[in-house]
Amino acid sequence: MRRFVLTPVATLVTLGFALAPAGAADDSKVKAATKQVESGAGKIGAGKIGEGVEETAKGIGNTVVEGSKLAGEKLKESGKAAEPEAKSAWQNVKDGATDLGHSVKRFFTRLFGS
Numbered sequence: 253m254r255r256f257v258l259t260p261v262a263t264l265v266t267l268g269f270a271l272a273p274a275g276a277a278d279d280s281k282v283k284a285a286t287k288q289v290e291s292g293a294g295k296i297g298a299g300k301i302g303e304g305v306e307e308t309a310k311g312i313g314n315t316v317v318e319g320s321k322l323a324g325e326k327l328k329e330s331g332k333a334a335e336p337e338a339k340s341a342w343q344n345v346k347d348g349a350t351d352l353g354h355s356v357k358r359f360f361t362r363l364f365g366s
Contacts, residue, residue, distance in 0.1 A: 281321075289312055293308055
């Protein structure tokens, strides 16, 4: 019976660690949630199966929630960092279109002009 309980719990613990993002601006909440998973797994190993499974499940849920929040913050930050480059690229396209317009105008002016 113990093996049937520990195998899914071990899988959930592993999943909790996998979902925790590596490196972060403020990853303290993710680390706390991961410690909650570890604590729950420790209780299961100590024979407190019901209490351990509950704490582990809560820890995994918290790890997913906090990891998602952190990932969203990181995406926002990277989007802001890329913004000046995007504006620069648009400016280049706009400048290129202006240059093309001048070139076409010169072509027809020379063709039909003086």
